[in-house]
Amino acid sequence: MKQSISASVAAPSTLPSLSILRKARLSPYLISLLIFILFVSVLYGEDLLCIFGQQLQLNQVPDSPVSGTKEEKQSKKLPFAIGGDHEPELEGCDIFSGKWVWDDSSRPLYDESDCPYLQPQVTCQEHGRPDRDYQFWRWQPEGCSLPSFNATLMLEALRGKRMMFVGDSLNRGQFMSMACLLNSVIPRNASSLHTFGSLSVFTAKEYNATVEFYWAPFLLESNSDNADVHRISDRIVRKGSINKHGKHWKGVDIMVFNTYLWWMTGLKMKIMRGSFDDEVKDIFEVSTEDAYRMGMKAMLRWVQRNMDLNRTRVFFVSMSPSHGKSIDWGGEPGGNCYNQTTMIADPHYWGSDCRRSIMQVIGDVFSKTEIPITLLNITRLSAYRKDAHTSIYKKHWTRPTPEQLANPASYADCVHWCLPGLQDTWNELLFTKLFFP
Ligand SMILES: *[C@@H]1O[C@H](CO)[C@@H](O)[C@H](O)[C@H]1NC(C)=O
Ligand SMILES: *[C@@H]1O[C@H](CO)[C@@H](O)[C@H](O)[C@H]1NC(C)=O
Ligand SMILES: *[C@@H]1O[C@H](CO)[C@@H](O)[C@H](O)[C@H]1NC(C)=O
Ligand SMILES: *[C@@H]1O[C@H](CO)[C@@H](O)[C@H](O)[C@H]1NC(C)=O
Numbered sequence: 001m002k003q004s005i006s007a008s009v010a011a012p013s014t015l016p017s018l019s020i021l022r023k024a025r026l027s028p029y030l031i032s033l034l035i036f037i038l039f040v041s042v043l044y045g046e047d048l049l050c051i052f053g054q055q056l057q058l059n060q061v062p063d064s065p066v067s068g069t070k071e072e073k074q075s076k077k078l079p080f081a082i083g084g085d086h087e088p089e090l091e092g093c094d095i096f097s098g099k100w101v102w103d104d105s106s107r108p109l110y111d112e113s114d115c116p117y118l119q120p121q122v123t124c125q126e127h128g129r130p131d132r133d134y135q136f137w138r139w140q141p142e143g144c145s146l147p148s149f150n151a152t153l154m155l156e157a158l159r160g161k162r163m164m165f166v167g168d169s170l171n172r173g174q175f176m177s178m179a180c181l182l183n184s185v186i187p188r189n190a191s192s193l194h195t196f197g198s199l200s201v202f203t204a205k206e207y208n209a210t211v212e213f214y215w216a217p218f219l220l221e222s223n224s225d226n227a228d229v230h231r232i233s234d235r236i237v238r239k240g241s242i243n244k245h246g247k248h249w250k251g252v253d254i255m256v257f258n259t260y261l262w263w264m265t266g267l268k269m270k271i272m273r274g275s276f277d278d279e280v281k282d283i284f285e286v287s288t289e290d291a292y293r294m295g296m297k298a299m300l301r302w303v304q305r306n307m308d309l310n311r312t313r314v315f316f317v318s319m320s321p322s323h324g325k326s327i328d329w330g331g332e333p334g335g336n337c338y339n340q341t342t343m344i345a346d347p348h349y350w351g352s353d354c355r356r357s358i359m360q361v362i363g364d365v366f367s368k369t370e371i372p373i374t375l376l377n378i379t380r381l382s383a384y385r386k387d388a389h390t391s392i393y394k395k396h397w398t399r400p401t402p403e404q405l406a407n408p409a410s411y412a413d414c415v416h417w418c419l420p421g422l423q424d425t426w427n428e429l430l431f432t433k434l435f436f437p
């Protein structure tokens with residue numbers, strides 16, 4: 001395991017893509033080794049950056065929240081906001097600061113076996129997870145309480161409208177959570193889910209409402225854009241290319257973006273000018289932070305040019321933390337999220353430092369824009385939840401080998417989250433910011 005990680009760190013840019021490998025007729029053994037390396041570098045991309053990127057900008061990062069986003073400064077009523085005296089206690093409350101409280105009377109918000117829209121990558125109970133405690137925690141902000149998620153209200157607001165999640169597999173998780181939350185009040189057969197390439201569409205028929213997910217892990221065009229086959233270690237993003245995907249996002253009423261993990265390939269990220277079809281590609285490298293900043297700015301420009309912000313809302317979900325190294329929280333060396341059933345108790349826990357430098361980019365970019373985009377700052381509240389990952393209890397991309405089975409931590413997924421679970425809370429926060437901004 002250790003060796004594979006260092007191999008993929010040492011040569012992230014020199015590993016050719018799998019299709020080239022197949023053409024070169026490498027031995028099946030070598031190919032399966034490389035598949036494993038790619039798999040590890042996808043799962044632990046965040047940790048890879050942290051191993052080598054710890055010297056990055058550590059001293060420049062403030063811990064205080066960046067000043068509120070522009071929408072909070074405006075007095076004008078935002079689209080979808082419920083007027084009047086609803087939930088006045090939310091005013092001025094930072095809903096992202098608080099603690100997790102045990103609540104088995106109202107959680108989980110739906111049952112895993114009742115929602116047909118969960119992919120087998122997130123159904124932990126179905127895949128043998130022995131404990132269920134991770135399903136019973138409710139997020140309690142410090143200065144207020146979250147309004148309960150009202151699926152009927154959400155569906156009424158979406159009547160004749162479209163909500164879209166755009167981003168990577170973590171955003172797909174939040175999309176599935178939203179589909180299940182809404183589906184819990186929809187009669188059988190009155191909803192459906194269909195996938196067309198990069199786009200998945202959940203439809204609530206009686207409401208003529210859709211909730212959609214569009215796969216674009218970098219938002220911009222990249223060589224990882226295939227919705228099914230995208231485990232490329234040598235990732236390249238094309239500058240100025242957001243319309244390639246953005247043309248499929250037009251007309252959306254509520255937009256939820258995320259992007260993070262795929263940028264974490266090491267210290268540098270490859271950016272391409274021109275096109276992927278060019279015979280000689282024009283590629284340059286920039287720091288992860290600069291690359292990420294480019295992506296964020298492209299997203300904001302797309303929003304400005306393509307969304308009518310008088311009647312639509314835009315959200316951005318901050319970095320989803322992973323728990324690949326137990327030493328980060330003072331655990332036994334060599335462990336990870338596998339067999340973790342309790343959360344991290346230290347209220348100051350933040351995890352690896354590289355998250356801070358990216359959070360700083362997000363704060364920077366948002367503080368300089370006039371575009372009313374709402375940040376769902378889920379990073380810290382999720383960082384406590386080392387217990388909430390899918391770990392080994394999911395459908396795996398490749399069948400675990402006997403060696404892996406003997407050492408389960410070696411193939412635990414400490415990036416993605418079980419559903420129902422943590423990501424339902426992300427949607428409760430979205431619900432709160434949508435109706436009670
Ligand atoms: C998000 O929350 C964390 C922890 O509360 C805070 O340190 C960070 O500054 C926040 N990020 C932004 C962009 O506001
Ligand atoms: C949920 O929202 C619907 C539609 O606005 C409303 O009629 C209902 O009373 C709400 N339910 C609760 C429990 O607040
Ligand atoms: C259904 O919703 C779509 C937008 O998603 C809208 O264009 C269409 O007019 C709606 N149809 C009806 C019958 O309301
Ligand atoms: C749902 O639809 C299927 C076929 O589309 C049908 O067999 C089934 O009886 C329907 N169930 C209900 C409750 O309407």
Ligand SMILES: *[C@@H]1O[C@H](CO)[C@@H](O)[C@H](O)[C@H]1NC(C)=O
Nearest residue numbers: 076077306307308309310311
């Ligand atoms: C949005 O509303 C403002 C005033 O409320 C108006 O000046 C502006 O033209 C509107 N923008 C669009 C795109 O309709």
Ligand SMILES: *[C@@H]1O[C@H](CO)[C@@H](O)[C@H](O)[C@H]1NC(C)=O
Nearest residue numbers: 335338339340341342408409
């Ligand atoms: C899981 O953790 C518990 C302690 O929390 C320990 O007793 C047990 O041996 C661990 N199981 C495995 C398979 O590592």
